[in-house]
Amino acid sequence: MTNLLILQTLNGLQFGILLFLVAAGLTLVFGVMDVINLAHGAQYMLGAYLAAAFTALTGSFALGLLAALPVALAFGLLTERLVIRRLYDRSHLDQVLVTFGLMLMIGEGVRMIWGSAPISVNLPQVLSGSVPVYGNLRYPVYRLVILAAGLGAAGLLGWMIHRTRLGMLLRAGASNRDMVSALGTDINRLFLLVFGFGAMLAGFAGAMMLPLVSAEPQMGDTVLILTFVVIVIGGIGSIRGAFVAALLVGLVDTLGRSFGPVLLRTVMEPDAASQMGRVLAPMLIYILMALILAIRPAGLFPVRQ
Amino acid sequence: MTVLSVQGLTKSFGALKVSDAISFDLRAGEIHAIIGPNGAGKTTLIHQLSGSIRPDAGRILMEGRDITRLPVPARARRGLARSFQITAILPGFSVLENVALAVQARSGSSFRFFRRAAAERALNEQARASLGAVGLAGIAGRAAGTLSHGEKRQLEIAIALAMRPRLLLLDEPLAGTGQHEAARIGRLIASLKGQLGIVLIEHDMAAVFALADRISVLVHGRLIATGSPTEIRQNSQVRAAYLGESEC
Amino acid sequence: MSARDAVMLALVALLAALPPVLQLLGEPFLTVIVTRALIFAIAALSLDLLLGYGALVSFGHAAFLGIGAYTALILSGRGVTGLELQLPAALAAAGLFALVTGAISLRTRGVHFIMITLAFGQMAYYFASSLSAFGGDDGQALRARSTLFGADVLAGNSGFYYLVLALLALVWLFLRALTRSRFGRVLSGTRENEARMQAIGFSPFPFRLIAYVVAGMIAAMAGVLLANHASFVAPSYMGWGRSGEMIAMVVLGGMGTLTGPVLGAIAFVLAEETLARFTTHWRLFFGAAIVLIVLFTRGGLLGALLRGRK
Numbered sequence: 001m002t003n004l005l006i007l008q009t010l011n012g013l014q015f016g017i018l019l020f021l022v023a024a025g026l027t028l029v030f031g032v033m034d035v036i037n038l039a040h041g042a043q044y045m046l047g048a049y050l051a052a053a054f055t056a057l058t059g060s061f062a063l064g065l066l067a068a069l070p071v072a073l074a075f076g077l078l079t080e081r082l083v084i085r086r087l088y089d090r091s092h093l094d095q096v097l098v099t100f101g102l103m104l105m106i107g108e109g110v111r112m113i114w115g116s117a118p119i120s121v122n123l124p125q126v127l128s129g130s131v132p133v134y135g136n137l138r139y140p141v142y143r144l145v146i147l148a149a150g151l152g153a154a155g156l157l158g159w160m161i162h163r164t165r166l167g168m169l170l171r172a173g174a175s176n177r178d179m180v181s182a183l184g185t186d187i188n189r190l191f192l193l194v195f196g197f198g199a200m201l202a203g204f205a206g207a208m209m210l211p212l213v214s215a216e217p218q219m220g221d222t223v224l225i226l227t228f229v230v231i232v233i234g235g236i237g238s239i240r241g242a243f244v245a246a247l248l249v250g251l252v253d254t255l256g257r258s259f260g261p262v263l264l265r266t267v268m269e270p271d272a273a274s275q276m277g278r279v280l281a282p283m284l285i286y287i288l289m290a291l292i293l294a295i296r297p298a299g300l301f302p303v304r305q
Numbered sequence: 306m307t308v309l310s311v312q313g314l315t316k317s318f319g320a321l322k323v324s325d326a327i328s329f330d331l332r333a334g335e336i337h338a339i340i341g342p343n344g345a346g347k348t349t350l351i352h353q354l355s356g357s358i359r360p361d362a363g364r365i366l367m368e369g370r371d372i373t374r375l376p377v378p379a380r381a382r383r384g385l386a387r388s389f390q391i392t393a394i395l396p397g398f399s400v401l402e403n404v405a406l407a408v409q410a411r412s413g414s415s416f417r418f419f420r421r422a423a424a425e426r427a428l429n430e431q432a433r434a435s436l437g438a439v440g441l442a443g444i445a446g447r448a449a450g451t452l453s454h455g456e457k458r459q460l461e462i463a464i465a466l467a468m469r470p471r472l473l474l475l476d477e478p479l480a481g482t483g484q485h486e487a488a489r490i491g492r493l494i495a496s497l498k499g500q501l502g503i504v505l506i507e508h509d510m511a512a513v514f515a516l517a518d519r520i521s522v523l524v525h526g527r528l529i530a531t532g533s534p535t536e537i538r539q540n541s542q543v544r545a546a547y548l549g550e551s552e553c
Numbered sequence: 554m555s556a557r558d559a560v561m562l563a564l565v566a567l568l569a570a571l572p573p574v575l576q577l578l579g580e581p582f583l584t585v586i587v588t589r590a591l592i593f594a595i596a597a598l599s600l601d602l603l604l605g606y607g608a609l610v611s612f613g614h615a616a617f618l619g620i621g622a623y624t625a626l627i628l629s630g631r632g633v634t635g636l637e638l639q640l641p642a643a644l645a646a647a648g649l650f651a652l653v654t655g656a657i658s659l660r661t662r663g664v665h666f667i668m669i670t671l672a673f674g675q676m677a678y679y680f681a682s683s684l685s686a687f688g689g690d691d692g693q694a695l696r697a698r699s700t701l702f703g704a705d706v707l708a709g710n711s712g713f714y715y716l717v718l719a720l721l722a723l724v725w726l727f728l729r730a731l732t733r734s735r736f737g738r739v740l741s742g743t744r745e746n747e748a749r750m751q752a753i754g755f756s757p758f759p760f761r762l763i764a765y766v767v768a769g770m771i772a773a774m775a776g777v778l779l780a781n782h783a784s785f786v787a788p789s790y791m792g793w794g795r796s797g798e799m800i801a802m803v804v805l806g807g808m809g810t811l812t813g814p815v816l817g818a819i820a821f822v823l824a825e826e827t828l829a830r831f832t833t834h835w836r837l838f839f840g841a842a843i844v845l846i847v848l849f850t851r852g853g854l855l856g857a858l859l860r861g862r863k
Contacts (some may be wrong), residue, residue: 034664036664038797058717083844087850088586092663092664092667093604093804094804094847096610096667096797096800097797097800097801097804097845098843098848100797100800100843101801101839101840101842101843101844101847102844103840104839104840104843105837105840105841107836108835108836108840109837110838111834112834112837207670210853221794225675228671228672229668229672231668232665232668236664275685279683279684281678282679282682282683283676283679283680286672286673286675286676286679287676289672290657290669290673293657293660293661294657294660297660297661297665298661306669327825355752357748357751376751377752378754378756381751381752381753381754384698386753387752389748389749393746393749393752394744394749395742395745395746395749396748397741397744397745398742406739406742407753409735409738410753410754411754413735415735415736415739415755416730416735416740416759416763417734417735417736418730418734418737419730419731421730421733421734422733422734422735423825425735434751464753468753486683510575
């Protein structure tokens with residue numbers, strides 16, 4: 001039982017970190033540019049496909065992952081230049097529609113190039129084992145690598161947001177949009193950079209997940225919705241909020257699925273408990289979101305006054 | 306009788322005190338002007354009176370009843386009307402509908418789902434009367450978004466009047482209007498004197514001294530003087546802090 | 554009568570004459586496709602009340618479609634096939650769901666509202682996926698088509714068609730009255746300028762909540778019809794892609810006009826069917842069309858139609 005708890009907690013943290021990588025770009029794009037981007041999940045999916053393609057080409061997952069990043073970045077920059085830039089002064093409704101259309105296009109484009117069948121990639125030998133973490137409990141090395149890489153990226157992002165001039169501009173922009181232009185910064189370049197960087201982070205998350213889940217055209221959809229939940233809970237525009245909320249969502253979802261039925265069994269019949277658990281577990285994070293919003297409509301770490 | 310009594314109203318944004326223990330009384334039928342340099346906290350004061358900003362401390366009494374904690378719509382239903390510094394109208398609605406909606410707000414339930422509102426004669430007649438009072442009766446059918454800036458200002462006053470308020474807050478009603486329009490709006494405000502209490506914020510000093518019964522001077526969130534126009538004109542502190550400054 | 558009323562009248566007349574014409578042309582199957590388009594037109598009309606009149610960008614509208622469809626599935630599985638019972642049950646279920654989720658999501662504005670409605674929609678989706686007694690992820694076939702007071706009106710293609718058309722016309726008339734009433738005027742007022750509405754004494758919340766509940770109930774009605782149309786119900790009815798499609802129908806048709814979303818829904822479903830015949834990758838062209846239309850045109854289909862007439 002303890003072992004399972006530790007195992008699932010690690011899984012939850014790893015899932016949360018992954019959500020954070022996707023959510024970071026999304027929350028910045030919302031916070032700084034006030035653009036709602038439904039195609040962000042597609043960037044995550046694209047990252048996985050690119051990594052799969054480059055892995056097949058080079059024969060090495062590490063090289064494939066490295067090669068996928070600049071391409072994901074380039075795709076993000078191109079998207080911003082061609083489409084997103086035209087949405088800054090549009091209504092949220094127009095943004096929703098255009099990025100929805102964009103998402104359909106990217107999804108179908110991926111199907112045309114790589115087909116609908118899932119593409120999987122084998123882990124490199126060094127990363128495929130497991131290591132002991134507690135007592136006789138072993139944990140896959142690769143999942144720990146994801147956890148470490150995610151924490152590293154989060155740390156880097158946190159440093160950037162709080163210690164650099166670019167980060168200062170982003171924070172200023174998220175709490176007060178007029179401020180950024182008042183500081184005499186080239187808004188267009190800043191937005192381009194934020195969007196491209198966010199797209200690359202999402203692509204990085206997708207590429208990292210590739211050995212665990214295999215690339216599928218729909219893989220971005222679920223992640224996108226979960227990231228929405230994350231940034232709504234965290235407070236739109238707040239990187240810190242996204243981090244806390246991502247871990248919260250990751251833990252609640254993972255632990256809820258494995259321990260929900262167990263907990264329910266203490267108050268009801270085993271059959272009913274497992275049935276109820278199956279129904280409730282996938283809804284848990286939405287209930288969590290509803291509860292948090294009922295108390296704090298602007299999320300845990302509201303940014304804008 | 307006192308329509309509005311403001312007692313020790315205090316509000317800070319971070320370290321900045323925008324309202325510092327503001328107190329004044331407004332008698333029924335009077336125009337009480339609040340003047341002061343830009344950034345003195347005039348609009349924040351109006352927001353607190355109308356309910357869109359909560360004060361940190363102090364009380365607001367309207368006709369003797371404490372309204373400090375009431376939200377905006379509840380204050381409006383008690384007879385508090387306001388105009389906005391940046392005009393707030395319903396641009397897609399016709400001029401008549403803008404005003405008829407204000408009539409609707411105080412006459413009968415708005416949870417009526419089938420009868421066509423535009424065909425309710427009682428609403429339209431009262432709305433037309435308000436439009437007539439501000440001189441907009443001739444353009445009742447136009448879309449409000451197409452009006453000139455001065456006409457929108459007049460429309461805001463018509464909307465406020467249609468609410469049959471007992472207290473009216475006017476936030477720079479003359480700002481951005483032409484000379485001709487300003488004179489017309491000035492006459493309109495003067496004609497309301499004696500009917501309801503008005504709190505007036507305005508930068509046009511000639512208009513303020515011509516219209517107001519009492520004037521308060523707000524500097525850095527504090528009222529440094531309150532009195533009749535003559536008293537304010539002669540107050541040396543005010544001249545130093547504000548009037549002298551604006552004359553040179 | 555306004556121009557958009559005239560367009561709607563002409564459209565209904567045209568649609569009423571369609572089944573015999575298609576029969577003559579030897580394409581009776583097209584009636585079935587148009588029926589589907591009209592069902593979505595009902596759903597799009599309900600969404601227009603939120604988008605076009607309340608300026609509430611709800612991204613979870615497909616949940617209500619699904620609630621209606623599952624009500625039909627569950628009731629018909631227990632032998633209750635009468636629409637006279639299925640429809641009230643679907644409306645009640647959807648109304649309740651709308652009341653609870655609306656009360657929470659309407660506390661927020663803008664992007665928050667979009668994402669929260671989206672999340673609630675997904676919650677309904679996962680709930681349906683976990684109903685293993687009703688097919689879980691895969692869904693389940695409807696045991697029997699609905700009846701109306703014991704009569705098999707939905708059994709024949711043209712009977713079904715005319716029932717849907719009649720309901721569409723009724724919903725259009727209902728929403729037309731609603732949006733022009735005192736209630737509708739306040740709802741539209743909150744779309745134009747919320748601060749102004751508050752300043753004259755209206756709290757937007759109850760008006761928005763009622764609109765949200767009414768829209769949800771009408772969409773559930775479309776869901777009951779949709780279940781009968783496909784004779785099959787699956788969680789994918791409430792996927793968020795469906796919600797996105799409905800928003801596209803409303804906006805591309807011309808929101809805040811009632812007639813526009815009807816045109817938008819019909820055009821959308823017909824375009825989908827046509828494109829899908831030519832290429833399996835129709836979504837690529839579909840997505841591109843949505844992007845280009847929203848970026849480079851304004852006012853939607855109805856706007857273009859009325860401009861062309863002038």
